[in-house]
Amino acid sequence: MATTVPPETGALGRVYPVLWSWLTTVDHKRIGILYGTTAFVFFLVGGIEALLIRLQLAVPDGKVVAPDTFNALFTMHALTMIFLVVMPLAAAFFNYVVPLLIGARDVAFPRLNALSYWIFLAGALLLNASWVAGTPADVGWFAYAPLTERPYANTHSADFYVLGLQVLGVASLAAAFNFMVTIVNLRAPGMSLLRMPIFVWTTLITSFLIIFAFPVFTIAVTLLLFDRFFGTSFYVVARGADPVLWQHLFWIFGHPEVYILILPPMGIVSEVLPTFARKPLFGYPFVVFASAAIAFLGYGVWAHHMFAVGLGPVANSVFAATTMLIAVPTGVKVFNWIGTLIGGSIRMATALYFAVGFISMFIIGGLSGVMHAVPPVDWQQTDTYFVVAHIHYVLFAGAVLGLFAGIYYWFPKFSGRLLDERLGKLHFWLTFVGLNVTFFPMHFLGVEGMPRRIYTYPAGMGWELWNLVATIGAFVIALSVLVFLANAFTSLRYGQRASADPWDGRTLEWATSSPPPPYNFARMPHIEARDVLWHWKRERARRARETKAGEHTRIAGGAVDELDLATLRGERIHLPRPSIFPFIVALGIVLAATGFITSYVISAIGVAYLLAGLYGWAFEPAG
Amino acid sequence: MAVRIRSPLRWVPLALLLAATAVLSGCLGMGEGPQTTIVPFSDHAQRIQDLYVLVFWMAAGVFVVVEAALVYATLRYRRRPDDVLPPQVHGNTRLEVAWTIAPAVVLFVIAIPTIQAIFAAATPPGSDGLEIVVTGHQWWWELEYPDAQVVTANEVHIPVGRPISFTLKSADVIHSFWVPRLGGKMDVVPGHTNHLYLTAYQAGTYLGQCVEFCGLQHANMKLRLIAHTPEEFDAWVQSQQAPPSQAAGKAQEGAQVFARSACVGCHTVAGTPAQGKIGPNLTHVGSRTSLAGAVLDNTPENLARWLRDPQEVKPGNQMPNLHLSDVDIEALVAYLESLK
Numbered sequence: 001m002a003t004t005v006p007p008e009t010g011a012l013g014r015v016y017p018v019l020w021s022w023l024t025t026v027d028h029k030r031i032g033i034l035y036g037t038t039a040f041v042f043f044l045v046g047g048i049e050a051l052l053i054r055l056q057l058a059v060p061d062g063k064v065v066a067p068d069t070f071n072a073l074f075t076m077h078a079l080t081m082i083f084l085v086v087m088p089l090a091a092a093f094f095n096y097v098v099p100l101l102i103g104a105r106d107v108a109f110p111r112l113n114a115l116s117y118w119i120f121l122a123g124a125l126l127l128n129a130s131w132v133a134g135t136p137a138d139v140g141w142f143a144y145a146p147l148t149e150r151p152y153a154n155t156h157s158a159d160f161y162v163l164g165l166q167v168l169g170v171a172s173l174a175a176a177f178n179f180m181v182t183i184v185n186l187r188a189p190g191m192s193l194l195r196m197p198i199f200v201w202t203t204l205i206t207s208f209l210i211i212f213a214f215p216v217f218t219i220a221v222t223l224l225l226f227d228r229f230f231g232t233s234f235y236v237v238a239r240g241a242d243p244v245l246w247q248h249l250f251w252i253f254g255h256p257e258v259y260i261l262i263l264p265p266m267g268i269v270s271e272v273l274p275t276f277a278r279k280p281l282f283g284y285p286f287v288v289f290a291s292a293a294i295a296f297l298g299y300g301v302w303a304h305h306m307f308a309v310g311l312g313p314v315a316n317s318v319f320a321a322t323t324m325l326i327a328v329p330t331g332v333k334v335f336n337w338i339g340t341l342i343g344g345s346i347r348m349a350t351a352l353y354f355a356v357g358f359i360s361m362f363i364i365g366g367l368s369g370v371m372h373a374v375p376p377v378d379w380q381q382t383d384t385y386f387v388v389a390h391i392h393y394v395l396f397a398g399a400v401l402g403l404f405a406g407i408y409y410w411f412p413k414f415s416g417r418l419l420d421e422r423l424g425k426l427h428f429w430l431t432f433v434g435l436n437v438t439f440f441p442m443h444f445l446g447v448e449g450m451p452r453r454i455y456t457y458p459a460g461m462g463w464e465l466w467n468l469v470a471t472i473g474a475f476v477i478a479l480s481v482l483v484f485l486a487n488a489f490t491s492l493r494y495g496q497r498a499s500a501d502p503w504d505g506r507t508l509e510w511a512t513s514s515p516p517p518p519y520n521f522a523r524m525p526h527i528e529a530r531d532v533l534w535h536w537k538r539e540r541a542r543r544a545r546e547t548k549a550g551e552h553t554r555i556a557g558g559a560v561d562e563l564d565l566a567t568l569r570g571e572r573i574h575l576p577r578p579s580i581f582p583f584i585v586a587l588g589i590v591l592a593a594t595g596f597i598t599s600y601v602i603s604a605i606g607v608a609y610l611l612a613g614l615y616g617w618a619f620e621p622a623g
Numbered sequence: 624m625a626v627r628i629r630s631p632l633r634w635v636p637l638a639l640l641l642a643a644t645a646v647l648s649g650c651l652g653m654g655e656g657p658q659t660t661i662v663p664f665s666d667h668a669q670r671i672q673d674l675y676v677l678v679f680w681m682a683a684g685v686f687v688v689v690e691a692a693l694v695y696a697t698l699r700y701r702r703r704p705d706d707v708l709p710p711q712v713h714g715n716t717r718l719e720v721a722w723t724i725a726p727a728v729v730l731f732v733i734a735i736p737t738i739q740a741i742f743a744a745a746t747p748p749g750s751d752g753l754e755i756v757v758t759g760h761q762w763w764w765e766l767e768y769p770d771a772q773v774v775t776a777n778e779v780h781i782p783v784g785r786p787i788s789f790t791l792k793s794a795d796v797i798h799s800f801w802v803p804r805l806g807g808k809m810d811v812v813p814g815h816t817n818h819l820y821l822t823a824y825q826a827g828t829y830l831g832q833c834v835e836f837c838g839l840q841h842a843n844m845k846l847r848l849i850a851h852t853p854e855e856f857d858a859w860v861q862s863q864q865a866p867p868s869q870a871a872g873k874a875q876e877g878a879q880v881f882a883r884s885a886c887v888g889c890h891t892v893a894g895t896p897a898q899g900k901i902g903p904n905l906t907h908v909g910s911r912t913s914l915a916g917a918v919l920d921n922t923p924e925n926l927a928r929w930l931r932d933p934q935e936v937k938p939g940n941q942m943p944n945l946h947l948s949d950v951d952i953e954a955l956v957a958y959l960e961s962l963k
Contacts, residue, residue: 066938067839067840067939244812279712282714283714283715284713308799308808308835309810310791313745317741320737321734327730339714339718341693370682370730370733371679374675374678374737376671376740379807380660380803380807383799384660440649441649448653449659453842462659
C-alpha cells in the first residue's frame, strides 16, 4: 500500500480536487483541523451573540434588541459556546494530538471519525438555521419543561433545540467511542496506562463521561420530541406529568457535561506546565486519580442545580455533601500544578501564560462553586448573575484559556510555524483583563439581586454601574479575539518556521516533523518511560557525553533518530482510504431531522441517503 | 531572595494592587440595592447570611493563599539566562496526601452548619403561622390569604414578627418566588406545592421578582412585599375584606365601561358581575402601589398607558389591546383608581 492513496474520485473530485479531498478525508489530523476551524467560526458567532446581550444590558431599559430576540440570544449563546465551541475545540485536540501522543497512525475507526465531524457540522448548521427560519431556540439551554411544551412554545424554536441537540449528541457519542477504543487499543508498545500523557488520560475520561452522560440527554430530548410531535405527555403537567423529571434527566447529563468541558483543558494545562517548567508533572498519579475521581463524583452531584426546586432537606443535604466532596480532587489538581511550577525553570511563552492564567482564574470559579454548594447560600445566588459569573470563570476563564494554551502550544505542530509571541502576549493580557472586567462585576450584580435571563431592568436597582463595566469588558475580550485572529493569519503565512520540537517537548508528537506526515511516525516507537521524548533526548545526551561523540549532541530541536523520516524510504505504510460515505450518512441524518420541521418527505429522503451511505460504507474496502 | 522583575511582568504587582482596589471598592458598595442578598431582614435571610459570611471568608482566605503561591511560583522560577536542568522532582506523597486532606477538613467545617441550616429552613411554623398562597402566572403573581379570604396580586402584605408560611403553586410554567432581603428563593413548580417559611424583622417595602426563566416577559414578573406592624396589617386585611366603595361620577361611567367591555371576561371585582379568573383580581386595585406585575407605579397616567396598549408596556402578555377610546380610558382609570 502506498502512503497516499488517491481517492476514487467522482466528477466532483475531478473538478474540485481540494474540496473532494476534504470531504473524503479520514486523516485524524485533517479532521482535527476541520473541528478546530469550525469551532472557531462558531466562537465568533457565539461572541457576537454575547456582545449583543451585553449591549442590551449596558444601561437600564435597553432597547437594542426585542425581548424575544434577547431570550434567543442567551439561549443560542449558551448552546453555541458549549456544544459548538468548547466541545469541538477539545475534539480538535483529541483528533490532532491524541494519536500523535500515543504513537498511533490514526484513530481506531477513521471513517467513524469523519462521520462524527460531519454530523457535528450538520447539527451545528441545523441549530443555527433556526435564526434564518426566524424561530431561534429561545427556551434557555436548559429548556425546562413545561416551557418547552405546547401551548407555551408553539413555534419551531423548541423544535430546533430538540432536533439540533439530538443530531449533535450522535456526533459526540461516536467520537467518544472512537477515542476510547483508540486510547485503549492503539497505544505504542510500552506505553502502559500510567505512562500515558495526562491529556490522553483526560481524553479517555472525557470519553467515558460522554458515553454515560449523553444517552441520558438523548432520552430526555427524545421524550420531549415525542411530546411535541406525537402528542405524548412525558412532561405535560395537565396530563399528570411531573416537570421535575426533565430537570433530573437534564442535569444528570448537564453536570457531567461541565466536566466534559473542563477536563480536556485541564489535560492541556497539565501538558503545557511541565514542558515550559522543564520539570515533570508534580504527582502524576495524583493528577490521574483526581481526574478520574472528578468524573466519577460528577455523576452524583446533579441536584445541586436544583436546590431551589423543593426536593426537601434530605436530598439537599446529600447533594451538598457530594458537591463539596468534588472540590477535594479539584483542589488536588491546582496544588499539583503549582507544585509543578515550583522549582522549575519556567520559559515564559504565551502558552505558559495561558496555562497559568487558566489556573488563577479557575480558582475563582472553583471557590464560587463551593459557595453555592451550600444550599442556603445557593437559595440566594442561584439564577442570579452570581452564577453567571461562576460559570464564566469556569468555562471562559477556565476552559477557553486552557484551550488557548493548547492552541499556542500545538500551533507549530499542526501549521509548521510558530505563532508570534509578542502578539500572543498582547492577546493574553487583553483576554485576561477583559474577562475580569466583564465577569468579576457579575458577582456584585448577583449579590445585589440581579436575576439571570432578564432582557431589561429599571434604573435604581444598584445595577447600572457594574452592567456598564461588564459591557466594556466584553468589548475588550472582542478586541483580544481580533488580535488572536491577526496573529493566526499572519503567522500561518509569515510566521517563524517551527522545528519538529520547538519547545523541548516531552511527548511523542514532538518526535515527528511539524506538521507530521500523513502516517505520523515512520516506525513504531517503543515507550520506555513517561515523558518519553525527554527520556530519549537525555539518554542520548548522556551517551554522547560518555562517548564524546560530538555529532549526536544536539538535544532539542530535531527529530529523534529512532523515528527519523529518513529511514522511511521504500517502506510500505498502511493508511486508511478516504471515503465519501461518512459525509453522505451525515447528510442523511440531518435531512431526516430537518424533515420534522419541514415535511416528512424530506425525512424520507434523508433516511434514503442514510441507508445508501451505510450500504456503500459497509461494502467499501477499508484500506 | 531578590526577585528581579523584567518587563512586562514588573506590572503584575501593580495590576494586582489595582484589581484588589477595584474588587474592594466593589465589595464596599454592596448591600445598597433594593434587592441585595446580603442585608437580611428575616430569620430565613439571617440564617443564610450567617453561612454566606462563613463561606465567603473561607473562600477569600483560600483564594489569597493559593493565588499568592501561584504568582510566587511563576515569577520566582522564571528561566534565567544561566538555564540549567532543574531537579526532576516527580512528586511528594506526604505533601499530596496533606493537601488532599486539608480541603476535606475545610469542607467538613462548612458542611455541619450547612445541614443544620437546611433543616431549620424546612421546619414549618406552629399554629401562629400565617398562610399565604402564592400562585405564579405568566407573568404576574396571584396572592390568596385563605383565613381572611382575601385575594390580591403582585403585592404581598405581611405582619412583622409573625411566621409566614408561603404555599407556592404555579398556574402554568415554572417560576421562582424571591424577595432577596427576606431570604432565599423557592421555585414555583406546576403540579407541586412548595413551601417557604420566614418571619420578617422590620416593617418596610421589599422588592422581589421571578427568578426562573418563564418565557417572554420573565424580566417583568415582579412583586413587592410590604411588611406591616401587626396593627397596620390587621387594618389592611379589613380594608381588603370590605366591598369596594360605591363608584360615583366619572368612576360610575368607568364602571359601566368595565361591565360592558371584555374586562369582565378575565378580571374579578367582588360584588359585581365581573368574575373572570384569567387576570389579576381587581377588587382593590386602587389600593395597590403598582401595576402590570409590579412593573409600573400605580398612577393614573401609567394606568391609562397600560389600558391604551398593554402590549406596548409588556409585549406578549395575556391582555390584548382592547382599542378603547380616550374617553373610555379616562373613565376606566377613574373607576379602577376608586377601587380602594
